[in-house]
Amino acid sequence: xxxxxxxxxxxxxxxxxxxxxxxxxxxxxxxxxxxxxxxxxxxxxxxxxxxxxxxxxxxxxxxxxxxxxxxxxxxxxxxxxxxxxxxxxxxxxxxxxxxxxxxxxxxxxxxx
Amino acid sequence: xxxxxxxxxxxxxxxxxxxxxxxxxxxxxxxxxxxxxxxxxxxxxxxxxxxxxxxxxxxxxxxxxxxxxxxxxxxxxxxxxxxxxxxxxxxxxxxxxxxxxxxxxxxxxxxxx
Numbered sequence: 001x002x003x004x005x006x007x008x009x010x011x012x013x014x015x016x017x018x019x020x021x022x023x024x025x026x027x028x029x030x031x032x033x034x035x036x037x038x039x040x041x042x043x044x045x046x047x048x049x050x051x052x053x054x055x056x057x058x059x060x061x062x063x064x065x066x067x068x069x070x071x072x073x074x075x076x077x078x079x080x081x082x083x084x085x086x087x088x089x090x091x092x093x094x095x096x097x098x099x100x101x102x103x104x105x106x107x108x109x110x111x112x
Numbered sequence: 113x114x115x116x117x118x119x120x121x122x123x124x125x126x127x128x129x130x131x132x133x134x135x136x137x138x139x140x141x142x143x144x145x146x147x148x149x150x151x152x153x154x155x156x157x158x159x160x161x162x163x164x165x166x167x168x169x170x171x172x173x174x175x176x177x178x179x180x181x182x183x184x185x186x187x188x189x190x191x192x193x194x195x196x197x198x199x200x201x202x203x204x205x206x207x208x209x210x211x212x213x214x215x216x217x218x219x220x221x222x223x224x225x
Contacts, residue, residue, distance in 0.1 A: 006154075034213075043116075043203050043216035044155065089154055098145065098207070098214075099168060102154035 004092050006103025013110050019077040021106045023090035026071065030092040034100070035064065035075045038087045047088075048075075080110045114139075116206050116217035117186075124223045125194045133189040133220045137206030144187040145214060146179060149201040158202075161187060194224045 006023045013019045023033075031052055036044035050057045050064040050073065057064045063076040077084055087107050091100040117136040125131050137144050142163055147155040157171040161181035172179065176194075181187040191198055201221050207214035 036216075041218070043205075043218045045216070046213065049213065098143065098160055099157040099171070100155075101157070102147075104154045105152075 004090060004101050004103045006090050006106060008106060009104070010107045011109070013080045013108065015080065015082060015110055015112050017080050017110075019080045019084070019108055019110070020074060021088055021090070021108070022072065022074045023092075023103050024070075024072045025092050025101075027092070027094065027101075028071070029094040030101075032093040033064070033066065033073050034091050034093075035062075036089045036091065036102075038089065038105075044089060077108075080108075082110045082112050084108060085110050116141075116204055116215050118202075118204050118217035118220050120220060121218065122221050122223070124225060126225055127195060128193050131191040131194050131198070131222055131224075133191075133202050133204075133222070134186045135189070135204030135206075135217060136186040137204075138208075138215055141206035141208050141215075143207045143209065143214070144181050145205045145207075146187075146189050147203045147205065147216075149203060149219070151200075155203060158189070191222075194222075196224050198222060199224045 004025050034049035035047045037047045038044045048059050048062045061078045066073045087105045089105050090103040093100045144161045146158040149155045159172050159179045160168040176192045178190045201219045203219045205214040205216045
């Protein structure tokens with residue numbers, strides 16, 4: 001019940017295209033859904049986060065879409081750039097504490 | 113602001129030795145979290161600490177692993193009698209309060225040979 005399932009495992013997009021990564025969760029107690037970006041040899045960096053009282057949040061080229069009834073959320077990267085090539089992790093946190101449950105990650109490659 | 117500082121960046125230990133990983137949180141942050149990342153996998157929660165207190169250690173293996181965050185100095189993750197399966201990247205994160213919006217360090221990559 002604590003799992004967060006992320007897909008796809010890897011994604012290749014052309015420069016200027018839209019990258020879409022999906023996550024699904026089971027635990028309805030989760031109330032915080034962040035996305036992290038990780039470059040090789042670095043720690044994860046917070047990109048954008050959403051709470052379940054809104055269905056969409058946009059920050060620059062990054063948008064989270066949230067579907068509470070389906071228990072799914074997704075990250076859209078508009079106008080993808082080669083510099084966006086990294087591993088992306090979704091995560092979910094609950095009200096019972098500060099731990100986050102992470103998805104398995106998506107390795108994004110944006111070709112020039 | 114130097115961010116979350118972890119050291120060493122790389123650590124090689126022989127089976128049976130002890131590994132000590134250190135984490136200095138961001139200035140003003142009093143909450144520290146440790147996560148483990150195995151190759152090609154996501155991050156797994158290990159432990160959440162505040163100064164001198166372990167708040168949640170539900171992700172810590174029951175044996176050989178311990179963590180502390182003393183009143184003075186960095187947080188320490190200690191692994192006794194390391195085995196090959198302990199080889200992983202260990203990430204520390206800190207936050208100013210119990211708000212999940214925390215900052216990760218660059219990690220310590222432990223290799224057990």
